[in-house]
Amino acid sequence: MTVMKLVSRTKLYWGLIAIFLIGIIWSPLTSSGKNIFLSSGNLLDVLRQVSTTGLIATGMTAVIITGGIDLSVGSLMAICSVVCAMLLTVPGETPALMLGVPSVLLSALVIGAWVMRFVFLNLEKSRTGISHSRDLTLDRVRGVYIPALVGIVLGAVLLFYLLPQSESKFGVLGVLLVVPAVGLLFGAINGIVIVAGRLQPFIVTLAMMVTALGIARLTAGQNNAVLPVYTGSNATADFDILRSLVFGIIPMPGIFFLVAIILYAVVLNLTPFGRFVYAIGGNEEAARLSGIESGKIKIVTYAISGLLAGIAAILYVAQYRQGKPDAGAGLELDAIAAVVIGGTSLMGGRGSLAGTFCGVLIFGLLSNILQLHNINSNLQLVLKGLIIVGTVLVQERNAREILARFRLVFPRRARSEASGEERPRKETMSLNTGGNGNETS
Amino acid sequence: MKRRDTLKLAVVAAALLSTTSLFTAHDGIAQDKKLRIGFSQATTIEPWRAQFNKDIIAEAAKHPEVELIITDGEDKTEKQVADVENLIRQEVDALLISPKESAGLTGVVTQAIDAKIPVFVLDRNVETDKYVQFVGGDNKLIGRAAGEYAVELLGGPGKAKGNVVEIWGGMGTQPAHDRHDGFHEFTDKEPGIKNLLDQQSGDWKQDQAYNIMATALRNNEKIDLVYGHNDPMAYGAYLAAKDAGREKDIKFIGIDALPGEGVTWVNNGELSATFLYATPGAEGLRQAIKYLKGEKVEKNVVLPTLKVTKENAAKIMKDNGL
Numbered sequence: 041m042t043v044m045k046l047v048s049r050t051k052l053y054w055g056l057i058a059i060f061l062i063g064i065i066w067s068p069l070t071s072s073g074k075n076i077f078l079s080s081g082n083l084l085d086v087l088r089q090v091s092t093t094g095l096i097a098t099g100m101t102a103v104i105i106t107g108g109i110d111l112s113v114g115s116l117m118a119i120c121s122v123v124c125a126m127l128l129t130v131p132g133e134t135p136a137l138m139l140g141v142p143s144v145l146l147s148a149l150v151i152g153a154w155v156m157r158f159v160f161l162n163l164e165k166s167r168t169g170i171s172h173s174r175d176l177t178l179d180r181v182r183g184v185y186i187p188a189l190v191g192i193v194l195g196a197v198l199l200f201y202l203l204p205q206s207e208s209k210f211g212v213l214g215v216l217l218v219v220p221a222v223g224l225l226f227g228a229i230n231g232i233v234i235v236a237g238r239l240q241p242f243i244v245t246l247a248m249m250v251t252a253l254g255i256a257r258l259t260a261g262q263n264n265a266v267l268p269v270y271t272g273s274n275a276t277a278d279f280d281i282l283r284s285l286v287f288g289i290i291p292m293p294g295i296f297f298l299v300a301i302i303l304y305a306v307v308l309n310l311t312p313f314g315r316f317v318y319a320i321g322g323n324e325e326a327a328r329l330s331g332i333e334s335g336k337i338k339i340v341t342y343a344i345s346g347l348l349a350g351i352a353a354i355l356y357v358a359q360y361r362q363g364k365p366d367a368g369a370g371l372e373l374d375a376i377a378a379v380v381i382g383g384t385s386l387m388g389g390r391g392s393l394a395g396t397f398c399g400v401l402i403f404g405l406l407s408n409i410l411q412l413h414n415i416n417s418n419l420q421l422v423l424k425g426l427i428i429v430g431t432v433l434v435q436e437r438n439a440r441e442i443l444a445r446f447r448l449v450f451p452r453r454a455r456s457e458a459s460g461e462e463r464p465r466k467e468t469m470s471l472n473t474g475g476n477g478n479e480t481s
Numbered sequence: 482m483k484r485r486d487t488l489k490l491a492v493v494a495a496a497l498l499s500t501t502s503l504f505t506a507h508d509g510i511a512q513d514k515k516l517r518i519g520f521s522q523a524t525t526i527e528p529w530r531a532q533f534n535k536d537i538i539a540e541a542a543k544h545p546e547v548e549l550i551i552t553d554g555e556d557k558t559e560k561q562v563a564d565v566e567n568l569i570r571q572e573v574d575a576l577l578i579s580p581k582e583s584a585g586l587t588g589v590v591t592q593a594i595d596a597k598i599p600v601f602v603l604d605r606n607v608e609t610d611k612y613v614q615f616v617g618g619d620n621k622l623i624g625r626a627a628g629e630y631a632v633e634l635l636g637g638p639g640k641a642k643g644n645v646v647e648i649w650g651g652m653g654t655q656p657a658h659d660r661h662d663g664f665h666e667f668t669d670k671e672p673g674i675k676n677l678l679d680q681q682s683g684d685w686k687q688d689q690a691y692n693i694m695a696t697a698l699r700n701n702e703k704i705d706l707v708y709g710h711n712d713p714m715a716y717g718a719y720l721a722a723k724d725a726g727r728e729k730d731i732k733f734i735g736i737d738a739l740p741g742e743g744v745t746w747v748n749n750g751e752l753s754a755t756f757l758y759a760t761p762g763a764e765g766l767r768q769a770i771k772y773l774k775g776e777k778v779e780k781n782v783v784l785p786t787l788k789v790t791k792e793n794a795a796k797i798m799k800d801n802g803l
Contacts, residue, residue, distance in 0.1 A: 068700060076700055079699065082699045265528045265531045266528050283724070360687055360688040360691055360717065361687075408696060411697075412700050414677075414681065414700075416681075417649070417680060417681055
């Protein structure tokens with residue numbers, strides 16, 4: 041029984057392991073008999089290929105755990121890729137600069153002020169011994185004036201760093217500062233509209249998806265469907281660092297992805313913020329009544345989702361040497377699929393970044409295997425679709441349940457069977473009904 | 482009283498009209514009445530379409546008597562249909578259309594023809610032959626030119642040898658099939674040429690081609706030539722090979738030859754050759770103007786291709802202001 045329990049607990053990893061084994065066994069060999077699939081080069085190729093989707097899926101996971109969804113990430117990535125390419129290749133007052141610099145200023149202002157306030161709150165906590173920040177009040181000087189000042193100073197410092205760069209073309213650091221800020225701003229707008237307007241995340245982010253695509257095209261301009269980035273000729277050579285191999289083997293985009301997902305996983309699992317995210321997804325009303333500032337938490341998850349889309353865009357530009365308004369087209373759906381394959385419930389409240397990591401890798405390895413076998417592109421799509429449904433089915437149900445539904449076997453009488461799962465009550469084909477509600481928290 | 486006023490007015494108006502029309506008759510149509518030509522573009526987001534628009538705008542600038550109205554179908558059939566309907570309402574003197582797809586736009590093209598507007602179909606045809614003229618490139622022809630050159634690069638007819646990677650454009654699109662068929666008319670005759678991939682589609686995109694090539698490089702120790710159905714895909718494959726340190730062993734061939742893309746890459750020595758898929762922008766407008774001035778035009782104009790290699794790339798770039 042414990043073995044069964046263990047198997048069902050680790051279902052997620054079994055899918056990954058299975059696909060890995062299929063890859064190894066079925067892999068073509070090099071002329072010297074080496075396994076191509078298993079070669080470090082190939083596996084690191086996969087890591088590099090999934091890093092864009094992976095970064096987006098990382099932000100998406102937290103959004104989905106709060107019970108939301110972010111359809112705008114593909115378009116946000118498009119804007120960011122255009123801004124990135126334009127800053128790198130076109131000097132002077134470009135639309136990208138007009139979009140980028142205010143974003144940086146605003147982000148600096150808000151983040152600077154927030155960090156300062158956070159510091160004051162914690163000082164106050166240790167001084168008074170009150171454990172909940174909502175029971176604390178800061179006076180005006182420490183609560184408003186000093187944080188605002190810090191934010192303004194931070195913004196001014198960044199402005200002094202960035203503006204001289206706009207005379208010529210931006211370097212890699214400037215881009216790394218500006219582009220994620222653009223993503224952050226648009227993501228935050230998503231969150232603010234959802235929270236302040238009390239609207240469905242689906243429709244708000246859908247609207248943002250359309251709007252952002254338009255802005256991306258406007259930024260790029262009618263005659264620039266694609267902005268090529270040739271490092272060393274029309275852009276600085278140090279941008280190359282973002283597609284270099286660290287220690288000669290590990291691709292830089294992969295490192296960005298790994299660092300981002302690990303950091304976010306730590307935040308989600310070990311900080312109050314992370315607990316609040318799960319709590320909001322579980323029952324938003326209850327979370328709000330128990331004193332969680334659900335609005336703020338949600339805005340932050342959308343903002344981070346946008347930020348990660350911005351980082352993904354920079355890596356995209358580095359890897360494919362171009363920024364364009366259709367860069368992230370359809371990516372939001374790939375990311376959602378990866379998140380759901382990873383066991384995160386679209387209903388919210390349940391899921392993990394470890395699962396998302398597996399989901400992203402399952403997707404990446406699958407494409408790699410099909411590609412290595414030179415399977416026809418159209419057939420690849422069919423197989424991918426089938427495997428999404430199959431994986432989610434295995435994720436959410438076990439074989440006995442499925443067979444029982446079709447009266448092929450008798451259902452077990454005891455509800456608490458080995459897997460510890462309840463049988464689904466709803467008669468829907470939906471992929472996320474019922475299921476094991478107490479897997480997390 | 483009232484009736485007399487209107488009568489007076491009518492007489493004055495008629496007199497005015499007749500005098501102005503007399504004037505215009507003397508000066509010819511060029512002065513007062515501009516030729517209003519509507520152009521319905523499928524999308525402007527692809528580089529080739531952007532070049533297409535640049536070409537037609539540049540040509541229109543050479544004809545002061547022409548007023549060109551360009552609409553953008555935003556890559557959606559229904560938007561383009563609405564665009565054309567709009568142009569019909571505006572009663573343009575001639576309609577140029579580059580359809581997003583054949584079937585979906587045939588209806589509205591027929592509508593324009595019924596409204597007595599001469600229609601010029603550019604690049605992709607529609608399923609009627611009542612239009613005045615079709616202007617477009619021939620993808621099969623271009624595919625053949627690429628195939629012939631590929632055989633030459635791999636050792637010449639009869640003794641060509643090598644492993645070829647072909648990266649398809651969109652699988653459901655006619656241009657991709659034509660570019661494939663034309664190419665294989667030459668390469669399939671060579672027993673020494675081995676095709677490594679089976680219908681791998683990069684969907685015309687540089688990034689997707691990059692990933693296909695990255696995997697193909699892992700899978701095959703020897704690749705001699707890459708044929709991309711367009712330049713960005715050939716270039717994406719080149720970048721993948723470059724990142725794997727193998728670009729020196731491989732020849733890359735693309736199609737389209739846009740000045741800012743393929744021609745530049747050929748000039749940099751990154752691609753071996755690219756084949757011009759000319760935009761019908763300039764030629765289409767010239768033909769329409771010719772027709773409106775009463776000259777006869779042919780039913781079908783096929784734009785020729787051009788092989789762009791290191792020898793002529795620099796000149797083409799200079800001609801296009803690069």
